[in-house]
Every structure is written in structure tokens, then in C-alpha cells.
Amino acid sequence: MAIRLQRLPxxxxxxxxxxxxxxxxxxxxxxxxxxxxxxxxxxxxxLQVLRSTFGSGFGLEDVGLLVTPLILTGLSVAVALRIGAWxxxxxxxxxxxxxxxxxxxxxxxxPTIVMLPLMFLAGAIGGLIWILVPTxxxxxxxxxxxxxxxxxxxxxxxxxxxxxxxxxxxxxGHALGTTARLKHDVxxxxxxxxxxxxxxxxxxxxxxxxxxxxxxxYEVRIxxxxxxxxxxxxxxxxxHLIVVMLLSGxxxxxxxxxxxxxxxxxxxxxxxxxxxxxxxxVAVLAxxxxxxxxxxxxxxxxxxxxxxxxxxxxxxxSTVLAITGLILFFTAVGDELAHFRIVSSKPAEA
Amino acid sequence: MAMPDVTExxxxxxxxxxxxxxxxxxxxxxxxxxxxxxxxxxxIHALLGENGAGKSTLMNILTGIYQPDAGEIIIDGYLKxxxxxxxxxxxxxxxxHQHFKLVRAFTVAENIHLxxxxxxxxISAQELEARTAQxxxxxxxxxxxxxxxxxxxxxEQQRVEILRVLARKARVLILDEPTAVLTPSEARELFKAxxxxxxxxNAVIFISHKLDEVxxxxxxxxxxxxxxxVATEPTSACSETMLAKLMVGHEIVLDxxxxxxxxxxxxxxxxxxxxxxxxxxxxxxxxxxxxxxLDIAGGEILGIxxxxxNGQKELSELLTGMRAASSGQIMLGGxxxxxxxxxxxxDFGVGHIPEDRLRSGLAPALSVTDNxxxxxxxxxxxxxxxxxxxxxxxxxxRKIAEAAAVMVPNYxxxxxxxxxxxxxxxxARREMRIATKLLVAAYPSRGLDVGAINTMMRYFVELRDAxxxxxxxxxxxxxxxxxxxxxxxxxxxxxxxxxDSAGADIEQIGLMMGGQRAATPxxxxxxxx
Numbered sequence: 001m002a003i004r005l006q007r008l009p010x011x012x013x014x015x016x017x018x019x020x021x022x023x024x025x026x027x028x029x030x031x032x033x034x035x036x037x038x039x040x041x042x043x044x045x046x047l048q049v050l051r052s053t054f055g056s057g058f059g060l061e062d063v064g065l066l067v068t069p070l071i072l073t074g075l076s077v078a079v080a081l082r083i084g085a086w087x088x089x090x091x092x093x094x095x096x097x098x099x100x101x102x103x104x105x106x107x108x109x110x111p112t113i114v115m116l117p118l119m120f121l122a123g124a125i126g127g128l129i130w131i132l133v134p135t136x137x138x139x140x141x142x143x144x145x146x147x148x149x150x151x152x153x154x155x156x157x158x159x160x161x162x163x164x165x166x167x168x169x170x171x172x173g174h175a176l177g178t179t180a181r182l183k184h185d186v187x188x189x190x191x192x193x194x195x196x197x198x199x200x201x202x203x204x205x206x207x208x209x210x211x212x213x214x215x216x217x218y219e220v221r222i223x224x225x226x227x228x229x230x231x232x233x234x235x236x237x238x239x240h241l242i243v244v245m246l247l248s249g250x251x252x253x254x255x256x257x258x259x260x261x262x263x264x265x266x267x268x269x270x271x272x273x274x275x276x277x278x279x280x281x282v283a284v285l286a287x288x289x290x291x292x293x294x295x296x297x298x299x300x301x302x303x304x305x306x307x308x309x310x311x312x313x314x315x316x317x318s319t320v321l322a323i324t325g326l327i328l329f330f331t332a333v334g335d336e337l338a339h340f341r342i343v344s345s346k347p348a349e350a
Numbered sequence: 351m352a353m354p355d356v357t358e359x360x361x362x363x364x365x366x367x368x369x370x371x372x373x374x375x376x377x378x379x380x381x382x383x384x385x386x387x388x389x390x391x392x393x394i395h396a397l398l399g400e401n402g403a404g405k406s407t408l409m410n411i412l413t414g415i416y417q418p419d420a421g422e423i424i425i426d427g428y429l430k431x432x433x434x435x436x437x438x439x440x441x442x443x444x445x446x447h448q449h450f451k452l453v454r455a456f457t458v459a460e461n462i463h464l465x466x467x468x469x470x471x472x473i474s475a476q477e478l479e480a481r482t483a484q485x486x487x488x489x490x491x492x493x494x495x496x497x498x499x500x501x502x503x504x505x506e507q508q509r510v511e512i513l514r515v516l517a518r519k520a521r522v523l524i525l526d527e528p529t530a531v532l533t534p535s536e537a538r539e540l541f542k543a544x545x546x547x548x549x550x551x552n553a554v555i556f557i558s559h560k561l562d563e564v565x566x567x568x569x570x571x572x573x574x575x576x577x578x579x580v581a582t583e584p585t586s587a588c589s590e591t592m593l594a595k596l597m598v599g600h601e602i603v604l605d606x607x608x609x610x611x612x613x614x615x616x617x618x619x620x621x622x623x624x625x626x627x628x629x630x631x632x633x634x635x636x637x638x639x640x641x642x643x644l645d646i647a648g649g650e651i652l653g654i655x656x657x658x659x660n661g662q663k664e665l666s667e668l669l670t671g672m673r674a675a676s677s678g679q680i681m682l683g684g685x686x687x688x689x690x691x692x693x694x695x696x697d698f699g700v701g702h703i704p705e706d707r708l709r710s711g712l713a714p715a716l717s718v719t720d721n722x723x724x725x726x727x728x729x730x731x732x733x734x735x736x737x738x739x740x741x742x743x744x745x746x747x748r749k750i751a752e753a754a755a756v757m758v759p760n761y762x763x764x765x766x767x768x769x770x771x772x773x774x775x776x777x778a779r780r781e782m783r784i785a786t787k788l789l790v791a792a793y794p795s796r797g798l799d800v801g802a803i804n805t806m807m808r809y810f811v812e813l814r815d816a817x818x819x820x821x822x823x824x825x826x827x828x829x830x831x832x833x834x835x836x837x838x839x840x841x842x843x844x845x846x847x848x849x850d851s852a853g854a855d856i857e858q859i860g861l862m863m864g865g866q867r868a869a870t871p872x873x874x875x876x877x878x879x
Contacts (some may be wrong), residue, residue, distance in 0.1 A: 212740065215733045221720060225713035231672060232710045234693020235722045255537070 020285075023334030024299075027326040035170075035319070045313060047171045048234065049306045053291040057191060062191035063301045065263050069094070070270075070297035072255030073279025074286060075126075080145075080156040080248035080290040082211060083224040083241050088148025089134065090252035091276025092156035093127035097253025098260045099160055100126030101232075102267040105182045106168065112184040118120060119184065120257050127253015130156060139238050145245065159251050161269035168267065178268035185264030196258025201294060203251065208290035220244055252276060278304075281328055287335075303327070364427030366392050366553045367412065367443070367522055372421035374407050374577075381407040384420070389522065392719075394544060394554045396568035396585070398561075400597055400657065400825065405557050409524050412555075413439035413445045420843040422841030450507050453498045458482060459495040461516050464615035485517050490546055505536035511729045521599040523547065524555045529563055535559070541567050559597070559657055561590045561864050564814030571595055594860030598827050607811055608651075608851060615817030618648035620684075622787045622819040623669065628678030632662055636666070638664040640843045641678070646788065650811060654823040656863055661843035662823045663705055666792040669701060670702040671695030683787055694695055696725055701785030703778055705792035706822075711777045714766035718758050720764045722747035722776070725784045752781040755805075771802035778809050784820045785818055792823045827859060841865045 032042035053059040073090040078088035087093075108118065117261040134148035163179075170180040186194040211217035223230035223240045228235045255275065260267055282300050285291030307320030367389040376383040382404045389395045410416045412423065414432030422478045423430050425441050432438040435445075452461050459482040463469040470477075475496075482495035493605045497508060508528060512537050515523060523544075529537045544554050545565065564571060565585060573583040573596040580596050610616075623646040630639040640659050646652050654662050657714035668680070671692040680688045682698050690698075704711040712721050723732050723743045731742040744761055754775040756768065761813050765773065774794065781789060783860045791810070795803040810820050810833060824830050831835050838848045839862035847868020849859065862868060 094616050213738055214736050215728060216736065218720070218723075218727050218733075218738045220711050221716060222724060225716045226710075228710040229724065230714045232692060232704060234671065234691050292389060 001055065012059055014092070018332035019338035020331060023330035024327055026324075027323065027330040030326055031319075031323045033069070034287055034322070035315070038319075040315060043174065045164065045310060048313060049309050050341050052309045053302060055190060058306070061191040061193050063298070063305050064190070064197055066301035066304050067194075067297050068196045068200045068262075069192035069239025069255045069259050070278060070282055070300050071204055071273045071294055073252050074277075074293040074297050074300075075200075075204050075290060076252035076255070077279045077283035078218060078249045078288045078290055078293050079251060080245055081224075081283060082220055083244040084227070085138065085147050085237065085245055085248070086146045086306065087131065087245065087248045087252070088280065089152050089249070089276070090144055090255075090279045091272055091274070092149070092153035093130045093249045093252035094256045094259075094272045094276045095153075095160045095297060096126040096130035096158035096256070097123035098126075098256030098267055098271055100152075100253070101166070101257040102179060102260050105184055106179065112235075115184045116261070117283050120254065123253045124250040124259030125253070128250040128257070130253065131245055131249025135242055135249070138245070157269075157272075159170065160271065170266075177267070178266040181265050184261060185265065186258050194258060196262045199258070200255075202280055203254065204290055204294055207247075207251070215277070216240075221270060233308040236275065255279075278324075281324065285331060300324070363391075364424070366426060367418055367555075368422075368424040368606070369408070369412065370422045370424065370593045372408065372411060372418045372423075374416060375403075379679050380577050382418075383575070387579070387582070388570055389553045389555060391521075391551045391553055392548050393569045394548055396556045396564040397479060398558060398559060398564055398571055398572065398593060398597060399574035400559060403574040403597075405574055407577075408574070409445060409526065409555065409557060411539075412438070413443055413524065423641055439495040439515070439518050439520060439583060442519060442521035443524070444518060444520035446508065446511045446515060446526065446528065447528045449632055452507060452827045454499045455819045457496055457498050458493050458502070458510050461499060461510055462495075462517055466768070484512075486513060489513060489516050489678050491516070491543060494578065498530050501840045503536075505539070508532065508536075508540070510545075516547070516830075522555065523552065524557070526557045527559075528556070529558070529560065530601075532730070537563070552713070557770045559864070561593050561861075564593070565590065590861060591857050591862075594857050594864065597754065598856050598860045603643070603730070606834060607807060611815050614815035615649050618817065620647075621645035621647045621681075622683055624679075624681040625668075626679040626681070628668065628675045628680060630668055630673055631676050632664075638843050639668065639675075642843075642845055644838065644845065644848075646821060648787070648819050649814055651814050651820045651822060651834040652783060652848075653830030653837040654821060654840060655827055655830055655837050655859060656825075656840035659823055660840045662840055663792060664704070664843070666705065666790050666821070666823055669695075669788070669790045672701055672702075696784055699784065699786035699788065701725075701781030701783075701789040703781055703794050705796075707768065707773055707777050712765055712773065715764050717745050717762045718751070718765050718768070718776075719747040719761045722750050722780060726782060750776060750779050750783070774802065775805060777810075778806060782813055785813060788819045788821070789813055790821045790823075793825070794822065795824065795826065795829060827856065831856075839868075 032046070035042040036129070037046065050173050053063060067332055073094060076090045076093065077087050100122040104119050105115065106123040108115070110118070130152060131149065132144045134152065137143035138145040165177045168179045170178055172180060186196055189195045189197055211220065219230070219235045222233065223237045227237050256272070259271060264271055278300055282293055282296040283297035285299065297348055303320070303324055310320060311317060360739070365388040369385060369387040372382050372385040385404070386406055387408070407416065411418045414435045414437050416430070417433070423432070425443070430441055432441070438444075453464065456464065459475070459478040462482050462485065476852065478497035482493070483667050486493045486495070491509050493513055495508065498508070502510070509694060512523065528540060550552055556564070556568055565588060568585050570582060570584050571588055571593065573580045573593065575597065595626040596678050604779050621843070623644070625642055627641045627643055628639060629637060629641055642665065654665065657748055658663055664673060668675060670692050671687070672693060675688055679686060681728070682695070682700070685698070685741055687698065689693065696705070708714050719740070723746055726732055726746060732739060732746055743765060747761050751853055754772070756772045756776050758768070768776065776792070789810070794806050810822065814820055822830065822834060836848050836850055837854060837859065839846045841863065842865070846862040846866065849855070849868065858868070
């Protein structure tokens with residue numbers, strides 16, 4: 001009898017989920033050890049975090065505010081992955097969406113009931129325009145969207161800094177480096193959590209349904225998984241690539257709108273809070289599943305919120321970033337290990 | 351040059367290379383079995399065989415790329431075992447592969463000295479070039495030491511490869527299809543260089559499937575078929591006809607697959623597919639199919655024979671709408687489909703079992719269900735209007751799996767988890783559902799075991815008896831003779847001729863595979879009636 005490892009071509013969902021849970025646990029333990037090594041008391045800090053997050057309505061509301069943009073940016077990345085594209089530019093599209101929604105709010109007159117849908121639409125179009133060039137470059141010249149979407153992030157970030165400190169600077173002068181307070185607010189849903197939260201979940205559900213229950217979704221699934229097979233079946237790969245990438249940009253743009261009109265109420269530099277980049281992690285945690293993105297975003301929001309609490313306890317901000325990195329790392333390891341099983345077998349006969 | 355003859359040598363002279371009882375097995379495949387080979391000093395020894403006959407595997411064993419599962423390698427009288435090509439070259443055995451292994455951005459001198467233990471640790475470019483020029487002069491192989499590989503013609507690149515091997519004091523030079531990339535004049539120069547090389551007491555092993563050049567250059571010829579040695583003969587005792595026969599094999603048992611059942615639909619009078627002077631080019635503009643004219647009737651099986659890479663794949667893509675013709679006309683059931691796409695062909699009733707099912711016929715990472723409905727997802731019951739119905743899709747997947755006799759434990763698991771034979775049957779059954787006019791099967795038995803091959807053949811017979819036209823591309827001539835009504839032979843993107851399988855002359859097919867035209871005019875033979 002000999003014990004050996006065998007790699008299976010696919011992992012069963014139960015084992016995969018267990019591997020995820022263990023991976024997160026390991027990441028937290030490692031983070032705890034690091035905190036202990038730097039002189040903090042990890043258990044006390046953990047209790048503090050749990051109490052502040054789940055012990056009160058306020059804590060949960062904070063998480064709710066964080067989860068809203070994360071669902072949408074995560075969904076944006078997950079959607080692009082469906083056609084095999086890496087949208088690293090959700091950050092830039094988020095800014096572009098926030099910029100467009102703010103522009104409409106500042107310069108178009110109208111009642112709030114009309115203005116909010118209009119701003120929502122402006123956000124989507126802003127994100128779409130921001131991914132348009134990378135999309136066409138990929139579709140017609142095979143330029144890697146990884147690079148182009150990433151580079152446009154810096155352009156969008158600086159554009160928003162510029163308008164917020166320059167042409168759109170609050171004329172009332174109440175605050176430095178932001179636009180005036182927007183006249184139209186996304187109404188509140190529960191407590192501080194605005195309607196952006198249920199809308200984000202709705203967008204995720206509708207997108208998931210579109211992929212599962214339409215002919216278009218099926219074609220995208222095939223084309224994204226194997227472009228050669230799409231060619232074989234006569235499916236228009238390029239058209240699907242363009243549509244899906246534009247959709248991905250639009251969703252990230254939508255994320256910017258409730259952030260401006262619901263959470264911050266102003267456009268300011270740094271408004272994205274890295275939500276675009278964190279969306280990549282959310283999508284990876286969700287294994288590219290549109291519904292899974294909701295769970296991934298929730299986890300990420302709890303981590304971010306914990307980070308804020310830890311900061312009030314005097315822990316460095318980079319530590320929080322390190323914890324998120326550790327979770328991603330351990331998850332990747334866990335995903336791979338979930339493919340293995342231990343078998344005992346007789347030694348192979350000669 | 352004197353004919354090397356074993357009996358004329360003084361007793362005790364060992365062969366340069368001696369292989370005894372070499373065997374090599376890959377999962378499910380016997381690549382070599384009981385192969386003996388002797389190569390003497392001063393000899394150009396040709397290794398002849400069809401694709402998959404085991405030539406390359408045997409040479410990969412001799413050069414240390416593979417290790418044999420049985421048998422001995424004896425070099426100059428000493429038993430050797432090579433763990434890597436480095437050890438083989440140290441023992442004087444070097445190989446020039448069909449695809450050159452040169453660094454394109456390096457100069458000739460740099461390539462010659464790359465990875466060579468005799469290259470001095472520190473040396474200037476001028477010295478490297480001088481050393482190269484010296485080697486080039488002493489081995490009588492003209493190269494330009496200071497030129498980058500990119501700037502050389504294929505023939506010059508090959509000379510660099512040969513110089514690289516000879517500089518390392520190789521006594522046995524193995525060349526894999528060396529003339530495939532050469533112009534006729536370059537080939538003549540190569541032959542001259544090879545003759546000079548063996549005149550110095552060395553030996554060349556020359557791999558080819560071109561009969562004429564083998565007869566021209568070699569002293570002795572060894573023929574491999576199905577991984578075994580069939581014969582070793584002095585070239586003076588060989589003829590093209592005899593070699594073709596040895597290469598293809600003559601003990602072919604004809605099954606009655608060609609016989610129709612009592613309920614079979616007769617062969618149609620009107621062709622289902624008609625190609626007229628169709629020419630196709632690859633992405634770089636080279637002609638891959640040259641003025642191909644072909645009629646395929648309903649209820650007949652047309653076999654396409656030929657050495658792989660002579661336009662068969664392109665023909666299968668053309669017949670299924672995956673490749674556009676650059677000129678000529680394609681008619682499908684009386685409709686001009688010259689400009690239609692793959693989706694249109696499928697809608698018109700053309701099924702396609704592609705050459706590489708995992709690369710194009712399937713999305714390996716997606717579920718069995720997703721892969722099952724790739725042809726019928728756009729119609730009821732799998733979809734209604736724009737809506738896709740996963741349950742209906744799963745039901746169709748079950749139906750296909752049942753027809754293919756594939757056990758699927760879980761329809762949402764990735765299809766790559768199925769075995770190769772199961773995947774192929776699954777694809778075949780899926781395509782048979784839509785193939786109401788034509789089924790194109792490219793190398794359908796590649797990688798399958800005998801049982802799975804028989805099942806595939808039965809599928810084709812079943813479809814033929816239902817009145818569908820079938821094109822089967824294969825490099826197994828026996829398989830084509832047993833199955834098809836007619837066989838078209840392809841060479842360099844052209845159809846050399848079409849012969850009836852009944853009473854087909856295998857030697858003639860072998861010659862056509864080597865580039866000879868059919869005795870009967872091609873156009874006349876291409877007509878159905």
C-alpha cells in the first residue's frame with residue numbers, strides 16, 4: 001500500500017467551498033501572527049472588529065455602503081472574463097461614470113425623479129466610453145486590453161482630480177477640492193444604505209440571468225471559453241467581444257453614480273477608494289460567477305470595514321492591504337489544492 | 351561510390367549504428383516494436399514510411415530525446431544509452447530536425463557556438479566568426495558567419511544546422527525530411543554535401559516519404575510501417591512501385607463496409623456538393639488548395655487520402671464553411687454557398703467532425719450540456735425566441751449521450767473529463783443529427799482504439815445508408831479502402847486523381863500520394879456519373 005496524491009480535472013463544489021473557507025481562515029491566522037509580531041494583540045483587535053461590524057446597525061450599514069460599488073466593479077470584471085477579457089480598468093470606468101453622472105447633475109436642470117435615472121444612464125455611458133478604445137483595439141488590432149484598460153485608469157483619475165479642483169470646484173467654497181454638493185440624492189433604503197445597494201444586486205441578478213437564460217449568453221459562453229469552437233459553430237466572436245466588453249465598462253460606470261449621488265454627494269479626487277482594483281479581486285474570489293460576485297463583494301466590504309476599524313486602533317493602513325493580499329494568495333492555493341485527493345494504492349506492478 | 355556491403359567489410363568492423371529490438375510505447379499506441387537497424391560507415395541510409403509509421407520516434411530514441419522501452423543501441427560496437435541529445439551528440443550522433451532549432455536573432459557564428467563545450471569562455475565576435483569560417487572551410491559547407499539567421503534563406507539555414515551538428519564531430523547525421531523546405535537546386539547542393547560527408551567514412555540517415563529522392567540519394571532503404579520494420583533493401587534492388595507497396599502495405603483485408611443494407615437509400619444522381627475549380631489561400635497568401643473540382647453524391651462515402659499537410663485540413667474547412675474560397679464555386683444541394691459561413695453550412699445540413707476536436711469541435715472547459723447543444727441551441731426546443739432553456743438543453747445532451755453510448759455521470763461537468771473516444775463519439779452523434787446533406791469527418795479515428803474506430807465506421811455506414819454524402823479524411827489507407835466508395839488522393843493542395851475503392855490499385859494510390867497524377871484524366875474521374 002502506498003499513499004499518493006492524485007490530481008482531478010475538476011473539484012467538486014463542496015470541496016471547493018471548504019477550501020475557500022479554510023484559505024480565508026489561514027489568511028486571517030497569518031495576518032494575526034504578523035500583527036502579534038508587530039506588537040499588537042490580534043485577538044483583542046479581532047473582537048473589536050467583530051463587535052464594531054456586526055454588533056450594531058451602524059457597522060452593518062457601513063458595510064452596506066462599501067458593498068454597493070464592490071458588487072458592480074466585481075461584476076464588471078466578471079462580465080469581461082466571460083468573453084475571456086481582463087478588464088483591469090474598472091477603476092477608470094468608475095471615475096468616468098462618476099464624472100458623467102456629476103456633470104449631468106450639475107449642469108442639467110430637472111426634478112430629482114427624472115434626474116436620477118438620467119444620471120444612472122450617464123454613468124453607464126461614461127464607463128462605456130472609457131472602455132470603447134481598448135475594446136476596439138482588442139477586437140480589430142488584437143491589442144491586449146490588459147494594458148490599455150489599465151493605462152486609462154490614470155487618465156480618468158487625473159481627469160477627476162482636475163475638474164474637482166478646477167472648473168467644477170465648489171463655487172460656494174465650503175470644501176476644498178470637491179464639486180458643490182449634488183442637488184439630487186439617491187434615496188435611502190435601510191438606514192444610511194441608499195437604493196444603490198438593491199439596484200447593484202438587481203444588476204448582478206439580471207446579468208447572471210442574461211448569461212444563463214438567453215441564446216446570446218450561451219454564445220458568449222462558448223466564444224469566451226474557446227474562440228475556435230465559436231468559429232466552428234459560426235458564432236460572431238468579434239461582435240460578442242465588443243458587446244461584452246462595452247457592457248463590462250458600462251457596469252463599472254454605473255458603480256460610480258450611486259457613489260457620487262448616494263454616498264459622497266460630491267465628486268472629488270480619490271472618490272473610487274480603489275473599488276475598481278478591488279473589483280478584480282472580488283471577481284476572482286467569485287470565480288467569475290455573476291451571483292458569486294455578491295458574496296465576494298460582501299467579504300471584501302467586511303475586510304475594508306475592518307481595516308477602517310483597525311486604523312482607529314492604530315494599525316497601519318498597509319496592514320489591511322496585506323490582509324487582502326493574503327486572502328487572495330491563500331484562495332489561489334486553496335483552489336489548486338481542492339483538485340487533489342489522497343488515494344492509497346498498491347505499488348504499480350512492474 | 352562503392353555500394354556498402356556488409357559482406358565486403360573486413361571481419362570485426364562494427365556498424366556505426368546498430369539498433370536491436372527497439373520498442374517504444376505511448377499510452378494506447380505502439381510507436382515502435384522489434385525494430386532492428388544497421389547503419390554502416392560510408393552509407394546514406396534512407397528511412398521510409400508514412401506519417402505515423404514510427405520514423406521520427408525511432409530517430410528520437412537514437413538521439414536521446416526518448417528512451418526505448420525495450421531494445422539496445424550499439425554505437426561503434428559499444429552498447430550505449432542516451433539520457434539526452436547532449437549525450438547522443440557526444441557519441442557522434444546528430445540530428446537536423448524538420449523545424450530548425452536556431453536562434454533567429456543570432457548570427458551564424460553565434461548559433462554554431464551556442465551551447466557547445468568547446469566554445470571558449472571569453473571570445474570576441476571576430477574570433478567566433480573566424481572559427482566558424484574555418485569550420486565551414488574544413489567541412490566544405492559554405493556559410494556566411496556574420497549574418498543573422500533571419501536574413502538567410504531556408505536552404506542556408508539548413509546548412510547552418512548541418513554545420514552545427516558536424517562541428518560537434520558527428521559521425522552519423524540524421525536528417526528529417528530535409529528537402530521539404532528546399533528548392534530543387536538547394537536540394538541538389540545538399541545531396542552533394544551529403545555524399546562528400548559519407549565519403550569520409552561517416553553515415554547519414556535520411557528520413558523521407560518521397561520515393562524518387564530516396565532512390566536518388568540513398569545506398570540502402572529501410573521501410574517502416576505501423577511502427578515495425580518491414581524491409582531493408584539495397585537501393586539498387588528497389589523501384590518506386592515496390593517501395594510504395596511496402597510503405598502502404600498489401601495485406602489489406604477488405605471488410606464489407608462498402609456493401610449496402612437492404613433498406614439503404616441508393617446513391618443520388620445529383621451531387622449534394624459540387625466544387626468547381628476552388629482555390630484557397632492561407633493567411634500569408636500561399637495557395638493551400640489549387641483548383642479543386644469534386645462532386646460528392648448523397649449516399650456515398652468519399653475517402654480523401656494523402657500524406658498529412660497536403661491540403662486535407664483546408665479542404666475539410668472549405669466544405670464546412672470555416673474557410674473562404676479565394677476563387678471557384680461551391681454548390682450545396684443546388685445552392686451557391688461560395689460565400690456562406692460556418693453557421694450557414696450547418697443550417698444547410700452539413701455536419702463536421704473536425705481534425706482536432708478539443709481545439710475546435712468542443713469548448714473543453716464547458717459542461718457536457720453546453721457542448722451538446724452547440725449545433726441546435728438556436729432552435730426549439732433548446733431556445734424559444736431569444737430565450738435559452740437549460741432544461742431542454744440538458745434533455746438534448748442526454749439524448750446525444752445515449753445515442754453515442756457515452757456514460758455521463760454529471761452533465762454539468764467539463765467535457766474534457768470524458769475520455770478521447772467518448773468525446774469523439776459524442777461529437778460524431780451531435781454532428782450526425784444535423785448532417786442531413788453532408789458529413790465531413792477529418793481524421794475521425796486518430797487517437798482512438800480499435801473498438802472506438804469500428805463504432806465510428808458503423809456511424810458513417812448508417813448515415814450513408816440514410817442517403818447522406820460523407821467525406822472521410824484519413825491517413826489510414828486500409829480504413830479508407832474498407833469504408834469508402836471512392837478515394838481522392840491529395841498532394842500539395844491538388845487532387846491527383848479519384849479512384850474507385852473496388853479493385854483499387856494500392857500501389858497506384860501510393861504513387862499518387864507521392865505526387866504522381868492518376869493515369870486516367872482527373873476531370874473525368876471527378877465526375878459522379
